[in-house]
Amino acid sequence: MDEESPSSRKSNEIEHKVYARVGLLGNPSDVYYGRTISFSLANFWATVKLQPSHHLIITPHPTHDLVQFSGLDHLVNRLQSEGYYGGVRLLMSICKVFYNYCNENNIELSRENFTLSYDTNIPRQTGLSGSSAIVCAALNCLLDFYKVRHLVKVEIRPDLILSAEKELGIIAGLQDRVAQVYGGLVYMDFNKDHMEKLGHGVYTPMDTSLLPPLQLIYAENPSDSGKVHSTVQKRWLDGDEFIVSSMAEVADLALQGQTAILEKDYSKLADLMNRNFDLRRSMFGDDALGSLNIEMVEVARRVGAASKFTGSGGAVVVFCPDGPPQVKLLEDACKEAGFVIQPVKVVPSYLNEDDLKTLPG
Numbered sequence: 001m002d003e004e005s006p007s008s009r010k011s012n013e014i015e016h017k018v019y020a021r022v023g024l025l026g027n028p029s030d031v032y033y034g035r036t037i038s039f040s041l042a043n044f045w046a047t048v049k050l051q052p053s054h055h056l057i058i059t060p061h062p063t064h065d066l067v068q069f070s071g072l073d074h075l076v077n078r079l080q081s082e083g084y085y086g087g088v089r090l091l092m093s094i095c096k097v098f099y100n101y102c103n104e105n106n107i108e109l110s111r112e113n114f115t116l117s118y119d120t121n122i123p124r125q126t127g128l129s130g131s132s133a134i135v136c137a138a139l140n141c142l143l144d145f146y147k148v149r150h151l152v153k154v155e156i157r158p159d160l161i162l163s164a165e166k167e168l169g170i171i172a173g174l175q176d177r178v179a180q181v182y183g184g185l186v187y188m189d190f191n192k193d194h195m196e197k198l199g200h201g202v203y204t205p206m207d208t209s210l211l212p213p214l215q216l217i218y219a220e221n222p223s224d225s226g227k228v229h230s231t232v233q234k235r236w237l238d239g240d241e242f243i244v245s246s247m248a249e250v251a252d253l254a255l256q257g258q259t260a261i262l263e264k265d266y267s268k269l270a271d272l273m274n275r276n277f278d279l280r281r282s283m284f285g286d287d288a289l290g291s292l293n294i295e296m297v298e299v300a301r302r303v304g305a306a307s308k309f310t311g312s313g314g315a316v317v318v319f320c321p322d323g324p325p326q327v328k329l330l331e332d333a334c335k336e337a338g339f340v341i342q343p344v345k346v347v348p349s350y351l352n353e354d355d356l357k358t359l360p361g
């Protein structure tokens, strides 16, 4: 039972909002010591709320963690469309990772307890990083509740978020978590030497106003990033030459993309985006990517736009080099195909003063 009065509970409540993210170039090479350019997307977000309480409670979400059904058919339909898991396991896992990290680094935590709850409007498992948005928002709540934000370096936080998902067997990389910890547009280099020496990549924030207008297409089409990645990851670990060299080329697209964006060379950006998807397709194969996901990319290409996945599948980021008339054509094509389309809104960097103090320099 919560022993505190509702009013004091309200005043002690901590809430954090973390946005979805778009992998603009280079993904999924972040999983393989590569490079990416990603940004946080204002269109969708997850929130996590922390209230002090007597016991430590993880509150299931009324719809994302459904455990009551109208009958067997409802239960089976639900499992078929959304799978077995919601966000509860993510919240539990970040609590464990946070606790262990603090113990190992002699960061003392007071013995107070809390209740965590979450909500999200990020379309589920669409490669918009709905999973790490929940984990990142929870980590932010824990950092503030235990007043240890200044003791846990910004650069290390994406690793903690990733560990929480790895703990659950989800195969994922760092780009989502970096974009979600930093906010804004970030160029990321996950070079093996840095990763081994520093324990994290090198992250360079970029000016979001350098980006041209972009569009987002998605479909209600849950796809599990872990499942999508498993075969390619195994082949990469086995040293499969085709995968190793293609992944290096994907990483190189982000390097070229950094220059293209800085120089506002948008026709180059369009070429790089298209090449990024073509390489993903040749590595993962059409079965793993799914016909609906491929169709989203192709709808955009049929109107002459550049397109690629934002993550491992479910949503696509599109650049229309010919401007508004081409966007209109794309909107019509998406409507006909039954896909949702929205203009991309980019979130500016959201590091606060305490966060910035933990960065070098």
Ligand SMILES: Nc1ncnc2c1ncn2[C@@H]1O[C@H](COP(=O)(O)OP(=O)(O)O)[C@@H](O)[C@H]1O
Pocket: 064, 083, 085, 086, 087, 088, 089, 090, 120, 122, 123, 124, 125, 126, 127, 128, 129, 130, 131, 132, 170, 172, 223, 224, 225, 226, 311, 312
């Ligand atoms: N919208 C959501 N609500 C609740 N849990 C979610 C949601 N999206 C993802 N998850 C949880 O995260 C896990 C991994 O999701 P993932 O395949 O990484 O999707 P995403 O592309 O959204 O990050 C899921 O199995 C589920 O436990």
Ligand SMILES: O=C(O)[C@H]1O[C@H](OP(=O)(O)O)[C@H](O)[C@@H](O)[C@@H]1O
Pocket: 023, 027, 028, 029, 030, 031, 126, 127, 128, 129, 130, 131, 171, 172, 173, 174, 175, 176, 225, 309, 310, 311, 312, 313
């Ligand atoms: O395949 C990708 O591009 C990304 O897949 C995962 O993201 P998700 O939003 O869950 O699809 C993974 O976590 C990223 O690191 C990959 O780049």
Ligand SMILES: [Mg+2]
Pocket: 129, 130, 131, 132, 172, 225
């Ligand atoms: Mg994810």
